Amino acid sequence: MDYYSSQITKLIEELSKLPGVGNKSAQRLAFHIINMPKEQVECLAGAITSAKANIRYCMECYTLTDQELCPICSSDKRDHKIIMVVENTRDLAAYERTGKYEGVYHVLHGAISPMLGIGPSDIRLKELMLRLQRDVQEVIIATNSSLEGETTAMYISKLVKPTGIRVSRIASGVPVGGDLEYIDEVTLLRALEGRVEL
Amino acid sequence: MDYYSSQITKLIEELSKLPGVGNKSAQRLAFHIINMPKEQVECLAGAITSAKANIRYCMECYTLTDQELCPICSSDKRDHKIIMVVENTRDLAAYERTGKYEGVYHVLHGAISPMLGIGPSDIRLKELMLRLQRDVQEVIIATNSSLEGETTAMYISKLVKPTGIRVSRIASGVPVGGDLEYIDEVTLLRALEGRVEL
Numbered sequence: 343m344d345y346y347s348s349q350i351t352k353l354i355e356e357l358s359k360l361p362g363v364g365n366k367s368a369q370r371l372a373f374h375i376i377n378m379p380k381e382q383v384e385c386l387a388g389a390i391t392s393a394k395a396n397i398r399y400c401m402e403c404y405t406l407t408d409q410e411l412c413p414i415c416s417s418d419k420r421d422h423k424i425i426m427v428v429e430n431t432r433d434l435a436a437y438e439r440t441g442k443y444e445g446v447y448h449v450l451h452g453a454i455s456p457m458l459g460i461g462p463s464d465i466r467l468k469e470l471m472l473r474l475q476r477d478v479q480e481v482i483i484a485t486n487s488s489l490e491g492e493t494t495a496m497y498i499s500k501l502v503k504p505t506g507i508r509v510s511r512i513a514s515g516v517p518v519g520g521d522l523e524y525i526d527e528v529t530l531l532r533a534l535e536g537r538v539e540l
Numbered sequence: 541m542d543y544y545s546s547q548i549t550k551l552i553e554e555l556s557k558l559p560g561v562g563n564k565s566a567q568r569l570a571f572h573i574i575n576m577p578k579e580q581v582e583c584l585a586g587a588i589t590s591a592k593a594n595i596r597y598c599m600e601c602y603t604l605t606d607q608e609l610c611p612i613c614s615s616d617k618r619d620h621k622i623i624m625v626v627e628n629t630r631d632l633a634a635y636e637r638t639g640k641y642e643g644v645y646h647v648l649h650g651a652i653s654p655m656l657g658i659g660p661s662d663i664r665l666k667e668l669m670l671r672l673q674r675d676v677q678e679v680i681i682a683t684n685s686s687l688e689g690e691t692t693a694m695y696i697s698k699l700v701k702p703t704g705i706r707v708s709r710i711a712s713g714v715p716v717g718g719d720l721e722y723i724d725e726v727t728l729l730r731a732l733e734g735r736v737e738l
Contacts, residue, residue, distance in 0.1 A: 346604075346629070347605040347606040347607070347610070348606065349590060349594050349595055349606045350595065350606075351589060352587045352590075352591070353587040353588060353591040355587075356583055356584045357584070359568055359584075360570050361569070362565060362568065363569075369559075369630055370559060370560065371559070371560075372591065373628070373630060374558060374559050375558075375591065376595050376604060377593055380592060382557070383588060383589060383592040385554055385560075385688075387585040388585075389547075389550045389551040389554040390551060390554075390573055390581060390585045391581060391582065391585045392550075393547045393550070393551040393574055393629075394573060394578060396547050396574070397545065397548065397574050405542075406545065406548060406571070406574060408544045408545040408547045408548075409548065412545070413545075430571070431544070431571060432568070435544060471587060484667075490649075493599075509651065513677045521685060526734060
């Protein structure tokens, strides 16, 4: 790509390493950045380096945060006896957006996947088991409804059950507002199996 | 979004200002960046600031470059008597990728658009006319085949014709490999009008 100057080529290269950014989008982003006001460019570059430099794992739930203990783990308004297990910080954020969950979280940073060679020791499972030695009433497993998520959920429930702590799994079924016609058979069967009395 | 730490929120905010990056993609990008190795993050941030700091317009053709004169304008292998007029540096790059064009370029940085309030004085047209005072044989107009691109092409051809310099427009028609069945009527009519004898 020597028809661009080396600086532009370098920027396009760096941008196209990001997930979901192909060569075309990287070019569009690069030219947009070059045309942005200087202060805004510095804000963007600054946010990137400072997020990387200051973000670490919460020592309790392992979500990404800039303090030792994340705002949720350090809040006394949350019920620390209920732990929701999620695959990553984005899933935690999704439940936080509902504004209705009052317990705390545990972020695994992945899911068990024999296909990808990710075993139980590659995710934050040991750390979860350590937390269960304290006073915990319930573990809610909110891993994704994918093969890996389900495998992880099964694995965790087998580990937790012997401790006597209640283990639950978030419900799987037809999404609210979903049109049955467009929903896959597996989900429809799950919704049927999980039916609740009215 | 106080369920993320302020550093993450700030990064997501900055990323979602980029074109084609919505809130969801900004979150995905942010977490990807946080998980990238430190050196790679610094490369990305560095490429952003240094591209912005060092990129300027070529004093001849106005493409984006890091030198006074871009590699194309300073090359003696190119035919400086043939100027292809394009809307932006990405369009220039598209023609350079063909590897067959031997003339030079002129980058307008936009197209005339009465709808968006972009007039002839808002794009690099005056600069093009100045270049035509030197020894130029042909101006090839390669603006997009959109309403704005066509308007700009017409406007330029009217300006250039009185100078006696040859003006041409890149052909409009059915794309190579295109299936007639799926091509719009306007393109089909254009292709018919522009038919060439075999």
